Amino acid sequence: MTQNITISDWIQQAQTLPLADVRTPAEFAQGHIPGAVNLPLFSNEERVQVGTTYKQVGREEAILLGFELTGTKWAGFIRQCLQIAPGKRIAVHCWRGGMRSGAMAWALGLYGFEVYQVTGGYKAYRRWAHRQFERPFNLQILGGMTGSGKTRLLQYMRQEGQQVIDLEDLAQHQGSSYGTMNRMVQPTQEQFENELAWQLKDMHQEAVLWLEDECQKIGRRSIPLPLWLRMREALLIDLQVPEEQRVVTLLQDYGHLDPDFLVEGTERIHKRLGPVQTKEAIAAIREGRMADFIRIALVYYDKAYRKGLGMRPAGKVFGLVASGNDMAADSRLLAALAASLK
Structure with a gap:
């Protein structure tokens, strides 16, 4: 049995209704719905063949070619879906909810699956995601100079049940020249947005949603403009942590990283x-004087932070x-100040 389902209705059932994305591996890598499993009807090269045939010859020839290319794959598709959805209840989608997902839905329905074809496909999810960025969340921004422990504090607050989204974790970047930590690989812009929207959907608009103060660009990824503008309008609490504690925190985070990086x-x-500070910083790195390196770098990052803070309305x-090191105590102070600002 096959029936249509909207993206919003599928999201309501996402925990119990597995989703198969039948687009190519390349399309899936560019951006996909969080939680979806890639079950490509065509390989990247086969999709090009079918698309070329459709444009140059016609729809019917493209459909015939599609069946020729997938002829030996159907049993494998069904076995994969039995692993994805052992209860034989599954949702499928392609780019626009057209022929690819329709063909997969037909085959699975023939085998006995209860199949839900997502109307509008991946494009419908992208439209839904952009709507999440426009929701009027009750934002509270946590700022502070580099090494103030903002991320650790927000993580602690999330564990304590407060609404928090870690933008740097989603972007896989710490927001500085050293932001990849020599190990993180950033998602595509599309996937960053997809994952962000997926987290925003669970946030209640009335309750405070905590975000860390960020530039619009986190590494090479950009915070969606509607959300970014709301972040700039929100109240910002500026953590003021002693410099020596910030150096200790940064040593924990960066002191073990590869010197070449x-x-x-x-x-x-x-x-x-500046040329003198750059030379001194590199010398400190090469000589293993990591605290000295961090103090030199902080001169630049503190100046940049103060400049950015100065661009916000003073009020x-x-x-x-x-x-900067006692998350429980700092969380209580933050909660008291935030409550007084309501």
Whole structure:
């Protein structure tokens, strides 16, 4: 049995209704619905063949070619779907909810699956995702100079049940010249947006949603403009942590990283750091004087942070003296200040 389902209705059942994305591996890698399993009807090369035939010869010839290319694959598709959905209840989609997902739905229905074909396909999810960025969330922004422990504090608050989205985790980047930590690979812009929208859907608009203060670009990924503009309008609490504690925190995060990686990151900001400071920072890295390197880099990052803070309306920035190492205590201070600002 096959029936249509909207993307919103599928999202309501996502925990119990597995989703198969029948687009090519390349399409899936570019961007996909979180939780979907890739079950490509065509390989990347086969899709090009079918598309070319459709444009140059016609629809019917393209359909025939499609059946020729998939003829030996159908048993495998069914076996894969039995693994994805052992209860034989599954949703499928392609780019627009057209022929590819329709063919898969037909075959699975013939085998006895209860199949739901997502109306509008992946494009419908993208439209739904963009709507999430426009929702009027009750945003609260947590700022502070590099090393203030903002991310750790927000993670602690999330564990305590508060609404928090870690934008840097979604972007797989810490937002500085050293932001990949020499190990993280950023998702595509599409997938960053897809994952962000997926988390936003569970956030209640009335309750406070905490986000870390960010530039619009986190590495090479950009925060969607509607959300970014709301972030700029929101109240910002500026964590004020002693410099020595910030150095300790940054040593924990960056002190063990590969020296060559740190040198490359330092060279990328040499124009802003200045030739003398760049030379001194690289020497400190090579000689294993990581605290000295961090203090030199902080001169630039602190200056950049103060400049950015100065661009916000003064009436929307509130300082909070914090330890930077006692998450429970800092969380209580933050909650008290946030409550007083309502």
